[in-house]
């Protein structure tokens with residue numbers, strides 16, 4: 001071999017050895033990176049950003065998994081609260097939403113009661129015997145039940161049993177006595193509500209039973225089990241009815257309200273009936289304006305008044321006026337209590353609005369109508385009175 005050939009070979013070898021070293025693993029990246037028309041720092045930044053995104057994605061996946069586990073736990077709790085007598089078929093894979101919407105139909109347990117009516121003393125003896133399979137209300141898988149007993153005709157008189165801690169099958173064996181005149185028995189409903197006692201929070205209602213006494217044979221002593229149902233949301237109590245006439249004369253700005261009579265008023269006094277009187281009040285722009293009241297009729301639930309009140313209301317204000325009629329029970333020793341009320345005016349609804357518009361449509365003619373009294377809180381809420389401040393008489 002001559003010099004030139006050896007030098008060519010060494011050159012070739014050295015270039016070969018070079019290529020072998022450059023094709024070594026870490027430099028594959030280099031060659032790839034070199035092909036990308038971006039500076040190194042930009043590539044590093046992109047790599048870091050991609051890494052961060054991947055990390056975020058992983059965190060999301062982990063969180064979702066945890067949530068699902070929690071939901072499953074909730075489902076289990078709800079299922080546990082469904083009473084054991086529920087068929088297994090209905091327990092097969094319920095959706096969480098199905099469970100929530102179906103809460104109303106949930107089993108709440110049963111209550112055993114007894115009834116005994118004494119036709120001579122007009123006493124109804126209600127026995128609260130025991131309950132079974134009550135709904136679980138507390139996280140420990142039990143409840144702390146007690147029962148509230150009352151009649152829909154007098155909701156102020158409520159009896160309570162003792163609280164039984166941590167049981168779904170309490171034995172109460174307590175009895176309570178109500179006075180009901182025989183004539184009122186058929187229209188009265190006995191209500192028993194089972195509550196769960198909680199030391200540090202609101203007591204929850206487990207369920208209730210409503211028994212219209214008209215459906216019960218009170219000639220004999222009754223002892224029965226009754227399925228508890230969801231508590232009815234609004235306690236509709238009969239407060240009574242009132243009849244009055246309205247007359248408006250635009251030319252003289254005179255609004256005449258004649259309180260005629262009331263009937264079927266709620267009994268307010270423990271010993272006796274009620275001592276009703278009626279307040280007639282005008283409200284202008286949500287503020288108390290003028291007020292008058294009838295005489296007191298003692299110890300009656302169907303008082304006859306026939307008392308007239310005249311208010312001066314200019315025609316331009318009649319649109320902004322509410323007429324509030326409230327029936328009160330007078331008490332000698334304590335503060336008088338409202339039995340019920342209602343209001344008329346352009347903001348009123350149904351029967352009340354009709355009466356008001358009849359009055360406006362028939363100027364100078366008295367229009368009389370019966371109205372049902374409504375719960376005081378409901379009417380006050382609708383009226384939304386702003387202040388107790390009395391407005392001065394507007395100059396007309």
Ligand SMILES: [Ca+2]
Pocket residue numbers: 137138143144196197198199
């Ligand atoms: Ca409890």
Ligand SMILES: [Ca+2]
Pocket residue numbers: 268269273274275329330331332
């Ligand atoms: Ca009274």
